[in-house]
Every structure is written in C-alpha cells, then in structure tokens.
Amino acid sequence: MAQKGDVIATQIAKTLDGLFQERVRRSAAAVAYRNFDEPDGWKDYTWGDVEKLVARWQAGFEADGLQPGDRVAIMLRNSVNWIVFDQAAMGLDLVTVPLYTSDRPDNIAYILHDSGAKVLVFENADQWTAFNEVQDQLAGLKRVLCINPMSGASPDARVNSLADWLPQTAGAVKHVNLDSTKLTSIIYTSGTTGKPKGVMLSHRNMLENAAAASQCFEITPSDLFLSFLPMSHTLERTAGCYLTMMTGATVAYARSIALLGEDLVAVRPTIMISVPRIYERVYGSIKTRLAEGPAFRKKLFEFAVEVGWARFEHQQGRGPWKPSFLLWPILDRLVAGKVMARLGGRLRAAVSGGAALAPDIARLFVGLGLPILQGYGLTETSPVVSTNRLNDNIPASIGKPVPGVEVKLGEKDALLVKGPNVMLGYWNLPDATKAMFTADGWLNTGDTARIDETGHLYITGRLKEIIVMSNGEKIPPVDMEAAILQDGLFEQVMVMGEGRPYLGAFVVVSKEQWAKVAGQIGLTTGVGGIMQDEAAQRVVLDRVQRQIKSFPGYAKIHRVAVCAEPWTVENGLLTPTMKLKRSKVMEVHKKEFEDLYAGH
Numbered sequence: 214m215a216q217k218g219d220v221i222a223t224q225i226a227k228t229l230d231g232l233f234q235e236r237v238r239r240s241a242a243a244v245a246y247r248n249f250d251e252p253d254g255w256k257d258y259t260w261g262d263v264e265k266l267v268a269r270w271q272a273g274f275e276a277d278g279l280q281p282g283d284r285v286a287i288m289l290r291n292s293v294n295w296i297v298f299d300q301a302a303m304g305l306d307l308v309t310v311p312l313y314t315s316d317r318p319d320n321i322a323y324i325l326h327d328s329g330a331k332v333l334v335f336e337n338a339d340q341w342t343a344f345n346e347v348q349d350q351l352a353g354l355k356r357v358l359c360i361n362p363m364s365g366a367s368p369d370a371r372v373n374s375l376a377d378w379l380p381q382t383a384g385a386v387k388h389v390n391l392d393s394t395k396l397t398s399i400i401y402t403s404g405t406t407g408k409p410k411g412v413m414l415s416h417r418n419m420l421e422n423a424a425a426a427s428q429c430f431e432i433t434p435s436d437l438f439l440s441f442l443p444m445s446h447t448l449e450r451t452a453g454c455y456l457t458m459m460t461g462a463t464v465a466y467a468r469s470i471a472l473l474g475e476d477l478v479a480v481r482p483t484i485m486i487s488v489p490r491i492y493e494r495v496y497g498s499i500k501t502r503l504a505e506g507p508a509f510r511k512k513l514f515e516f517a518v519e520v521g522w523a524r525f526e527h528q529q530g531r532g533p534w535k536p537s538f539l540l541w542p543i544l545d546r547l548v549a550g551k552v553m554a555r556l557g558g559r560l561r562a563a564v565s566g567g568a569a570l571a572p573d574i575a576r577l578f579v580g581l582g583l584p585i586l587q588g589y590g591l592t593e594t595s596p597v598v599s600t601n602r603l604n605d606n607i608p609a610s611i612g613k614p615v616p617g618v619e620v621k622l623g624e625k626d627a628l629l630v631k632g633p634n635v636m637l638g639y640w641n642l643p644d645a646t647k648a649m650f651t652a653d654g655w656l657n658t659g660d661t662a663r664i665d666e667t668g669h670l671y672i673t674g675r676l677k678e679i680i681v682m683s684n685g686e687k688i689p690p691v692d693m694e695a696a697i698l699q700d701g702l703f704e705q706v707m708v709m710g711e712g713r714p715y716l717g718a719f720v721v722v723s724k725e726q727w728a729k730v731a732g733q734i735g736l737t738t739g740v741g742g743i744m745q746d747e748a749a750q751r752v753v754l755d756r757v758q759r760q761i762k763s764f765p766g767y768a769k770i771h772r773v774a775v776c777a778e779p780w781t782v783e784n785g786l787l788t789p790t791m792k793l794k795r796s797k798v799m800e801v802h803k804k805e806f807e808d809l810y811a812g813h
Contacts, residue, residue: 620662
C-alpha cells in the first residue's frame with residue numbers, strides 16, 4: 214500500500230538512530246510521545262524535547278567510558294525514558310539489552326551476565342534490592358541507574374539515581390555508526406533448555422521490518438498509538454516504536470494494564486497493538502455483563518455482532534448484501550458504539566500478534582466495528598513475518614507475508630522464512646544458530662503451516678512442543694515437565710496453557726509418596742481426595758513450583774489438577790514408545806482443564 218503520510222525511507226535513515234535524527238529534522242515541534250508524569254498527569258514531549266534528553270544521556274554514557282559494542286540493559290516500563298535510553302545507546306553504537314520488569318531476579322541476572330552488560334537502568338530501588346541474592350552474577354555491571362530518586366546513598370558506588378548521574382547540559386546528539394548491518398540489540402527469548410537465548414538483531418533487521426509494516430497499513434502523523442505491550446517485546450519495539458517514528462505518529466504510554474480501561478478513554482487512540490490477552494479480557498468482561506443482564510440485551514448484542522460480521526464479510530468481498538445492514542445505524546448506536554466508546558471511540562484498527570487470537574473473540578470485535586489485524590512473527594524475525602490488511606483481512610489467518618519477506622513450506626510443512634528481518638543469530642550460541650536454519654539459508658520457524666489459494670497463511674501446529682500463551686510468551690513444556698518429575702512425588706506431568714493467560718498442569722502423583730507427605734502434615738492420604746481438599750492442592754502446587762524455580766519468571770504454573778489414574782498405553786494416553794498423547798489427555802480430562810481456567 215502506497216503511503217500518503219510523511220514516511221522516512223530506509224535509504225535516508227540508514228540506521229535506527231538515523232531514523233530518529235531524520236524524524237527530529239522533519240518534525241522537531243510535533244508531539245512525539247505522551248507520558249503520564251506524576252503529579253502533573255499527561256504530558257506531551259516533542260521530538261525536539263526527546264532529542265535534548267538523548268544528548269544528555271549520551272554525555273552520561275561517554276563520561277562512564279562506554280565504548281562502541283558495549284551492552285547496556287534496560288528494565289523500565291514503557292515510557293519516554295525507554296525511548297531516550299534506546300536512542301542514546303544506538304547513537305553511540307552501544308547494544309541495547311531489553312529486560313522484562315516482571316521477570317525474576319535470577320533470570321535477569323543470567324541475562325546480564327550472559328550478555329556482558331555494563332549498564333543497568335531500572336525503575337525503583339525495590340527492583341535493585343530484589344537482586345541481593347544474585348549480586349555475584351552482577352559483577353560485570355559498571356553503572357546501575359535508578360530512574361526514581363533513591364532514599365540515601367547506596368553502599369554500592371555503581372548505583373546512582375538518574376537525577377544525580379544525568380548531566381544538565383550536553384552538546385549535539387551523536388550518530389557514530391552508519392552501518393545498518395551492525396548489531397544493535399540482543400533480545401532474550403526462552404530456549405528449549407529453560408535458559409533464555411539472546412537473539413541478535415541489527416539496525417537493518419528492525420528498520421526494514423518497520424518499513425515493510427508501513428506498506429501494509431497507512432499510518433500518518435495524525436495517528437495516536439496507545440502503548441502497553443512491554444517494549445522488551447519485539448512487536449512493541451518494532452511496530453510501536455520504530456514504525457511510529459518512521460511515520461511520524463504519536464505514542465501515548467499507558468500507565469499499567471490495571472488502568473488500561475481509563476487510559477483508553479483518556480487517550481482515545483486511533484491504533485492499538487496488543488497480544489490476544491487484552492482482547493480476551495475485554496471479551497470476558499462483556500460476556501460476564503451480558504450473562505448478568507436481561508435476556509433481551511444479550512439477544513440484541515448477539516444480533517448486532519451477527520449483522521456487523523456479515524457487513525464485514527460483504528465489505529471484504531466474501532459475502533452478499535443483506536437487508537439487515539439497513540439496521541446497522543441503530544445497532545451501532547445501541548450496542549457497537551457503546552463498546553467502542555469504552556476503547557476510546559476512535560480506534561480504526563487493532564493489531565493482534567504474539568499468539569493466536571480465538572476466532573470467537575475476533576468475530577465479536579470485528580462484528581462491533583473494530584478491524585482486528587492478526588499477524589505472525591518471531592523475535593528471530595524482528596518480528597513481523599505476515600499480517601492481514603484492512604482491505605484483505607481473513608481473521609482466522611495470519612495474513613500474507615509483508616513486503617520483502619519470503620515464506621515457503623519445508624519438510625513436514627514447516628514454515629520457512631527468508632528476508633532482511635531475519636536475525637544475525639543467537640548471542641554466543643553458534644550451534645543453536647545453525648540449528649535454526651536450513652542448509653540453503655531459510656529460517657525454520659518451528660511452526661507448521663498451510664497457504665491457501667489466495668496466499669494467506671494459516672498456522673496448523675508446531676514441530677516442537679512449544680506453548681504460546683495469550684500474552685505471547687513461549688514456553689517449552691517438555692523441559693518444565695522433566696524438572697517437575699525430578700520430585701519423586703510426581704509420576705507423570707503435562708504442562709498446558711496454549712492461548713491461555715497462565716500455565717496449568719495435570720499431574721499424576723505416586724500414591725505411596727503422597728501417603729507419606731499427607732500423613733506428615735495431617736491431610737487426606739488418598740490421592741482421589743486431593744482435588745476436594747484446598748490444603749492438599751496447595752501442597753501439590755507448592756511442590757510443582759519449587760521444581761521450576763530456574764525457569765523464566767513468566768513460566769510459572771498457577772494451577773494444578775491431580776489426575777486419579779495414571780496415563781498408560783492401555784488406556785490410550787501413551788504411545789507404545791511411552792510418549793504422551795497430549796490431545797488425548799486433554800480430551801479425557803476436559804472437565805479438569807475447564808476447572809483450571811474457570812473465570813479466565
């Protein structure tokens with residue numbers, strides 16, 4: 214799609230910091246970001262304002278003696294400070310290592326040590342205190358910066374409040390690197406061993422991917438994005454940061470997920486990028502209110518969605534015109550418009566990526582007039598591989614490849630990808646890097662797919678057992694199961710959570726071991742009674758969680774169901790080679806599965 218807005222070409226930008234430099238040159242007085250700053254409320258920052266902050270951060274980095282290629286880590290919520298840190302680092306040819314603010318200290322310590330980070334920036338003093346038990350892994354850090362003021366001086370000379378460290382004045386912003394192929398960020402993603410792997414991305418990887426996305430959907434300087442997916446997530450980084458910079462759009466940073474409803478109404482965005490979990494929450498809220506209200510309201514709502522969906526299919530050229538479309542102005546006023554108003558009232562598109570969006574949820578929002586564009590990608594592909602377009606949108610698919618990206622089906626229908634967005638490799642893991650590519654240089658996504666006659670892609674499964682939760686996090690269940698089975702209480706384990714907000718597990722416990730454990734603490738000694746005893750359930754869950762402490766913080770099992778009978782070849786739940794038939798186990802324990810996710 215040809216762009217009508219003020220889009221910066223990759224040839225002009227050359228690098229991601231060059232992209233920022235060109236945007237400042239073109240739009241210095243335009244509003245770049247909107248941040249909620251206590252106690253003043255929403256505050257606008259122009260591109261010129263941001264440039265001045267970038268210069269000050271660069272002066273601080275240079276005073277600390279940082280050299281091109283040094284890694285610098287950031288553990289902040291989405292904010293103007295995130296952008297400033299990133300741009301200051303890239304302008305000096307430093308390598309940004311983004312971290313999740315919700316991750317466990319031991320996991321973050323591993324990433325800091327593995328990447329060799331020399332700087333860590335975090336939000337508040339409590340976050341630094343949480344690292345007390347892993348200080349031995351943080352010896353490589355030369356500077357530790359806390360955004361908020363710290364009470365008193367830290368005994369660690371490396372630790373400073375930002376206000377004490379940041380120079381008050383600085384010269385011009387520096388852009389020392391013009392090579393787009395150089396490493397600019399290491400983004401850690403969960404690996405099959407339970408330890409994260411550092412995906413190495415270049416300027417070109419993310420710059421070209423943002424440019425490809427800009428050709429799929431027109432974005433102009435009048436657009437306003439609401440950013441709440443963590444910047445450590447590559448989708449938010451590329452699409453919610455570099456794409457908006459490329460097109461001159463404004464970004465407002467949500468305060469938190471808990472306050473997202475308020476922020477949507479206050480900010481009134483035109484575009485939103487999210488993982489399915491956010492749409493699931495709104496969907497669940499709507500369904501709950503309908504169930505509690507009068508029957509006619511539910512009927513009216515369902516009718517509005519049905520008519521809206523039929524209108525969408527007609528507009529896409531896949532369905533006929535229907536007389537019921539004449540009722541849409543009334544249905545919009547009574548139903549659809551009220552839901553859209555809760556989302557700010559101005560959304561013209563919403564992007565969903567990171568995991569599969571359930572068809573019922575997509576149908577509801579599309580039927581109410583919110584075009585949801587589902588796409589597909591990996592951290593290893595910067596991340597966008599494919600996406601639907603407004604005028605070519607099949608919500609059940611993951612769309613068509615973005616410009617410049619090639620896809621094909623390999624052995625066992627594996628989805629293979631090639632393009633300028635494909636990573637440089639994994640940090641310090643040459644064997645893992647080699648394993649990701651075919652002999653002729655295509656990246657194997659690990660997903661299986663099909664391509665229909667129109668060229669739309671559909672994900673059909675996975676070559677390796679990987680759970681993708683509704684927040685986009687990817688979990689290798691086999692490794693977690695192996696860790697849990699190291700506790701002799703458990704004989705069999707199956708971890709689940711595909712498309713769900715958290716992980717759950719089915720477990721088969723040893724009757725003899727349980728009798729001992731239960732007898733020691735005065736609980737029921739029969740395995741069959743565990744699920745009727747909350748105290749017994751807590752004991753089992755605690756034992757499970759103890760075994761998976763070494764996994765990333767988002768890989769936490771929240772609920773467990775104890776299955777009364779073992780899974781065997783005889784009852785059809787194991788293969789002759791003793792491998793678990795996951796779909797069969799799910800089928801047999803459907804009721805238990807529903808109970809694990811009741812209310813979510």
